Amino acid sequence: MTVTSADVARHAGVSRSTVSQILNGHGHRFPASTRDRVQAAASELGYQPSAAGRALVRGASDIVVALIPDMTVGPTLQEFLNGLTDDLARHGLTLLLRLASASPESTERMITGLRPAAVMSMLPVSPRLRECIEGLGVRLVEPGRPGDRDVNVEIGYAQALHLIERGYRRVAYACLRDKRQDIFAGQREQGVARACERHGLPRPEVVRLALCVDEAIAQLRALETGTAVACYNDDVAAALLGGCRELDLRVPRDIALAGTADTPIARLSVPAITTFGYALGPAVSEASREIIDALSGDGHLPAFPPGFEIRLVQGGTT
Amino acid sequence: MTVTSADVARHAGVSRSTVSQILNGHGHRFPASTRDRVQAAASELGYQPSAAGRALVRGASDIVVALIPDMTVGPTLQEFLNGLTDDLARHGLTLLLRLASASPESTERMITGLRPAAVMSMLPVSPRLRECIEGLGVRLVEPGRPGDRDVNVEIGYAQALHLIERGYRRVAYACLRDKRQDIFAGQREQGVARACERHGLPRPEVVRLALCVDEAIAQLRALETGTAVACYNDDVAAALLGGCRELDLRVPRDIALAGTADTPIARLSVPAITTFGYALGPAVSEASREIIDALSGDGHLPAFPPGFEIRLVQGGTT
DNA sequence: CGCCTTCGGTGACGCGTGTCAACCTGTACT
DNA sequence: AGTACAGGTTGACACGCGTCACCGAAGGCG
Numbered sequence: 258m259t260v261t262s263a264d265v266a267r268h269a270g271v272s273r274s275t276v277s278q279i280l281n282g283h284g285h286r287f288p289a290s291t292r293d294r295v296q297a298a299a300s301e302l303g304y305q306p307s308a309a310g311r312a313l314v315r316g317a318s319d320i321v322v323a324l325i326p327d328m329t330v331g332p333t334l335q336e337f338l339n340g341l342t343d344d345l346a347r348h349g350l351t352l353l354l355r356l357a358s359a360s361p362e363s364t365e366r367m368i369t370g371l372r373p374a375a376v377m378s379m380l381p382v383s384p385r386l387r388e389c390i391e392g393l394g395v396r397l398v399e400p401g402r403p404g405d406r407d408v409n410v411e412i413g414y415a416q417a418l419h420l421i422e423r424g425y426r427r428v429a430y431a432c433l434r435d436k437r438q439d440i441f442a443g444q445r446e447q448g449v450a451r452a453c454e455r456h457g458l459p460r461p462e463v464v465r466l467a468l469c470v471d472e473a474i475a476q477l478r479a480l481e482t483g484t485a486v487a488c489y490n491d492d493v494a495a496a497l498l499g500g501c502r503e504l505d506l507r508v509p510r511d512i513a514l515a516g517t518a519d520t521p522i523a524r525l526s527v528p529a530i531t532t533f534g535y536a537l538g539p540a541v542s543e544a545s546r547e548i549i550d551a552l553s554g555d556g557h558l559p560a561f562p563p564g565f566e567i568r569l570v571q572g573g574t575t
Numbered sequence: 576m577t578v579t580s581a582d583v584a585r586h587a588g589v590s591r592s593t594v595s596q597i598l599n600g601h602g603h604r605f606p607a608s609t610r611d612r613v614q615a616a617a618s619e620l621g622y623q624p625s626a627a628g629r630a631l632v633r634g635a636s637d638i639v640v641a642l643i644p645d646m647t648v649g650p651t652l653q654e655f656l657n658g659l660t661d662d663l664a665r666h667g668l669t670l671l672l673r674l675a676s677a678s679p680e681s682t683e684r685m686i687t688g689l690r691p692a693a694v695m696s697m698l699p700v701s702p703r704l705r706e707c708i709e710g711l712g713v714r715l716v717e718p719g720r721p722g723d724r725d726v727n728v729e730i731g732y733a734q735a736l737h738l739i740e741r742g743y744r745r746v747a748y749a750c751l752r753d754k755r756q757d758i759f760a761g762q763r764e765q766g767v768a769r770a771c772e773r774h775g776l777p778r779p780e781v782v783r784l785a786l787c788v789d790e791a792i793a794q795l796r797a798l799e800t801g802t803a804v805a806c807y808n809d810d811v812a813a814a815l816l817g818g819c820r821e822l823d824l825r826v827p828r829d830i831a832l833a834g835t836a837d838t839p840i841a842r843l844s845v846p847a848i849t850t851f852g853y854a855l856g857p858a859v860s861e862a863s864r865e866i867i868d869a870l871s872g873d874g875h876l877p878a879f880p881p882g883f884e885i886r887l888v889q890g891g892t893t
Numbered sequence: 894c895g896c897c898t899t900c901g902g903t904g905a906c907g908c909g910t911g912t913c914a915a916c917c918t919g920t921a922c923t
Numbered sequence: 924a925g926t927a928c929a930g931g932t933t934g935a936c937a938c939g940c941g942t943c944a945c946c947g948a949a950g951g952c953g
Contacts, residue, residue: 258712261939272903277941287901308688309630310939313908318627319688322671330648339676346681351689353640354672358657363664370626370637371669394576468839470847495843502845521786522840525813527820529788579909590933595911605931628909631938 260304269298280306308351317372317395320351321548324378326440327358331520333537340541348549350374365389375548380440398548408535408565409441413448415533415567416487416515421456423575425485425513428453431464431476431497432489442489445517449487461487468492473500477512485513485575491523494530498574514574528573536566578622587616598624626669635690635713638669639866642696644758645676649838651855658859666867668692683707693866698758716866726853726883727759731766733851733885734805734833739774741893743803743831746771749782749794749815750807760807763835767805779805786810791818795830803831803893809841812848816892832892846891854884 262280266273271291279287279295298304312318323338342352355364357380368376368390375396376382382390382399390397413430420428430449433439446463453461464479464486466472473496480486488494494516501508508514508528516523519534580598584591589609597605597613616622630636641656660670673682675698686694686708693714694700700708700717708715731748738746748767751757767779782797782804784790791814798804806812812834819826826832826846834841837852 259939262941263939273940274904274942275902278902281941283942291901305684305687307631307690307939309627309636309690310908311941312627313625313631313910313938314940314942316908325672327653329650332647335645335674335676338674342674342677343681346678346684351681351685352677353685354643354674356653356656356660356672358653359660359670360664363661363669366623366664367669367671369623372625372627469842470845492839492843495840499843499845521810522813522843524787525810525817525840527788527817577909580911581909591910592912592933592935593931596932599911601912609931625909628938629911631908631940632910632912634938 259307260302262304262306264302265295265298265304268302269294271295312372317374319349320353320371320373321345321375321377322368322371322373323352323354324357324364324376324380324382325354326380327356327437328440331518333518333535337537337541337544341544344541344545345548348545350548350552361386368395369393374552377544377548396548396552398544406565407444408537408567409444410448410451411565412517412533412535412567413445413450413487414452415448415569416445416517417449417452417461418456419531419533419569420485420487420513420515420575421452421458423485423513425483425575426458427481427484428458429462429464429480429484429486430489431466431486431493433493434465434467434472439489445487445489466493466496468496470496470499470503473497474503477501477504477506480512482506482511485509486515488514488516490518491516491520491530491532494532494574495522495526498526498530508574516574519568519570523570523572526572526574531572531575532570534568534570536568540565577625578620580622580624582620583613583616583622586620587612589613630690635692637667638671638689638691639663639693639695640686640689640691641670641672642675642682642694642698642700643672644698645674645755646758649836651836651853655855655859655862659862662859662863663866666863668866668870679704686713687711692870695862695866714866714870716862724883725762725766726855726885727762728766728769729883730835730851730853730885731763731768731805732770733766733887734763734835735767735770735779736774737849737851737887738803738805738831738833738893739770739776741803741831743801743893744776745799745802746776747780747782747798747802747804748807749784749804749811751811752783752785752790757807763805763807784811784814786814788814788817788821791815792821795819795822795824798830800824800829803827804833806832806834808836809834809838809848809850812850812892813840813844816844816848827892834892837886837888841888841890844890844892849890849893850888852886852888854886858883 262276263273266276276295279292284292308318345352373395375398376390377398417428430446432442449461464476466476477500486497494514497514498508501512506512514530516530516532519532523530523532580594581591584594594613597610602610626636663670691713693716694708695716735746748764750760771779782794784794795818804815812832815832816826819830824830832848834848834850837850841848841850
C-alpha cells in the first residue's frame with residue numbers, strides 16, 4: 258500500500274541508506290549511474306517520504322503553520338497564502354493554516370505535538386504562545402519589527418495623503434467600535450495621523466462605530482461639514498455612505514470617504530467608494546525566502562516581510 | 576527540553592509501556608493508584624506526546640485536514656471551523672486548514688506525506704485527489720450525498736419561497752458569470768427552481784453578471800418590471816441594487832432583491848437588502864461526531880453534515 | 894610488497910510511540 | 924501441595940527515516 262524508502266532501495270538494487278542519502282542532497286558522494294537508478298526507482302514507485310518518520314528522526318517536521326487572524330480571508334490574503342504554499346512546497350515545506358481564534362490551549366498542544374519547522378503569524382502572538390513556541394526551539398515569523406515597513410501604517414498614510422491632495426483640510430479617521438474586529442486599526446490610525454502631521458494638519462479626529470447605518474448617522478451628526486474620512490475598511494465607508502444618504506449629505510462635497518481593501522462593496526456602492534487596495538504578491542517570495550533562510554542557516558528570527566503594493570481605486574466619494 | 580513518555584515513566588516510577596497504556600485509554604487494567612501517579616506525573620511535567628512518534632507507529636497522524644474552498648472565509652465559516660477545531664481537539668485530533676486552491680500536486684504530496692486521520696472537504700474533491708486520498712486509506716468527509724439536506728439548495732429554496740410569499744409571480748435567479756467564484760450556484764439555482772415548481776410558477780430565468788454596476792444595468796434592462804430576483808449572494812444583490820438606482824427603478828416595487836449570506840453589505844445598503852443568513856453552529860457537533868465515529872469504528876465514509884439554520888433578515892428590497 | 898587514500902556503499906543506531914505476548918505475584922480452588 | 928487464574932506490570936518489537944562510523948576494493952606511491 259505505502260511505498261517506503263526500503264521499497265525504493267530494493268527496486269534500485271541498493272541499500273536503504275543509499276536511497277536516503279541520494280534523496281536528501283548527499284548525492285554527490287555517489288556516481289551518476291547510482292543516482293539515476295535511485296531517482297528513477299523513486300519516481301517510478303511514486304515514493305513520498307513519510308512526514309512522521311522524517312519528523313521523528315530530525316526532531317522537527319516539515320510543516321509550517323500559518324496563524325490566520327480573526328478576520329475575513331478575502332482574495333488578497335488567499336492569494337498570498339496560495340503563493341506561499343506553493344513556494345514552500347518547492348522547498349519541501351508544507352504550509353498549513355490555523356485560525357488564531359481557536360482556543361489557545363489547543364493551539365499550544367498542536368505546536369508542541371507537531372513541532373512545526375516554523376510558525377508564521379500575521380499578528381503579534383500572545384506572550385504565552387511565544388514562550389511556548391520559542392521554548393520548543395521552533396522558528397517564529399512575526400510581523401515586522403519597529404522600523405520595518407508596515408503595510409497598515411502605509412495604507413492609512415496613503416488614504417490621508419490622497420484626501421489631503423484632493424484639497425480636504427479636515428481629516429478624520431473612522432474605525433470599528435468593537436476592537437476585536439479591528440486588529441489593524443492602531444497602525445492605520447497611526448498612518449493617517451502621520452500624514453496629517455507632515456502636512457501641517459491637526460491630529461485627526463477618531464470616530465468609532467458599529468457596522469450599521471444608525472450608528473453612522475449618529476457619528477456623522479457630530480462631524481463638521483467638509484470633513485474627509487479615512488475609513489478602516491470599505492464596510493465602514495459604506496456605513497457612513499448610507500448614513501450620508503439618510504441625512505441628505507452630499508458625497509463627496511459635504512463628506513468625503515476613503516475606504517480600504519478594495520472589496521466588492523466599494524465598487525457596488527453608488528457612488529463607488531474611493532478605496533485603497535493592496536496586493537501582497539511581492540511578499541510571497543520574500544516570506545518564503547525568509548522562512549527558508551531561517552530554517553537552513555541558524556540565522557536570526559525573520560520578520561514578516563514588508564513586500565506589498567498599495568494602489569488607489571478612484572471612486573466617487575473623494 | 577522535550578518531555579517524553581520515558582520521562583513520565585521515570586517520574587512515576589513505572590515502565591514506559593505502563594504510561595503509554597494508561598494515557599491511551601487502557602487504564603482499566605491498572606489500579607487507581609497507578610493511574611493517578613501516572614496522570615499526575617504527566618501533567619506535572621507537561622507531557623505532550625510527539626505527533627510524529629504516534630503517527631509513525633499508528634500509520635496515521637492525529638491531524639484532520641480541512642480543505643477550504645476558494646471563497647471568502649467570513650465569520651460564519653470561521654466560527655464553524657473554530658468550533659470544529661476545539662471539538663476535535665477534545666478528542667485528541669488536530670484540525671489544520673488548507674486552501675483548496677493551492678496546487679493539486681502539493682496538496683497531494685501533503686496528504687501522502689502527512690497521512691492525516693481524515694480529510695474534510697467543503698466541496699466535492701477532484702476525482703484525482705479522491706483517488707489519492709482513498710488509495711491511502713485516509714477517511715474522506717465530503718458534502719452530503721444526494722438525498723441529504725443541502726444547505727445551498729435550501730437557501731435557494733428559502734429565498735424563492737420568501738419572494739413568492741411576498742406576492743411576486745415572476746422570479747429570476749442571478750449569479751456570477753465567472754463560475755469559479757460561483758461554487759454553490761448550481762445548488763442554489765436548483766433550490767430556487769424547486770420552489771417555483773412547487774408553487775406553479777414557470778422555471779426561473781437565470782441572469783449571469785460580473786460584479787459591477789454596469790453589468791447589472793445591462794441585465795436589468797432585459798428583465799421585466801415586477802420581477803423578484805433571488806441572488807447568489809449579497810454582492811450580486813448589491814450590484815443589482817446599484818443598477819436599479821442608476822436606471823431609476825424603484826426597489827422593491829419594480830425589482831425585488833433577495834441576497835444570501837447576511838454580510839455587512841446587505842445591512843449597509845440603502846435600502847437594506849433582504850438577505851438569508853445561515854449559521855453552521857449546529858453542524859459543528861455533527862461534523863465532529865461524524866469524523867470521530869468514522870475514525871473509531873470502521874464505518875462508512877461520513878458525509879458533510881447537514882446541520883444548519885437559515886434565517887431571514889428582512890430588509891427593504893422585498 | 895606494504896601503506897595510505899579515495900570512492901562507493903552499507904549496517905546499525907536512535908528518534909518516541911503503541912501494542913502485545915510474556916511474566917510475576919498473590920489468591921482461590923481442587 | 925499443586926494447579927488455575929486473575930490482576931498488575933514489563934520488555935521487546937515495529938513503525939520509516941536520517942546519519943555516521945565503518946568497510947571493501949581499487950588505485951597511487953614509496
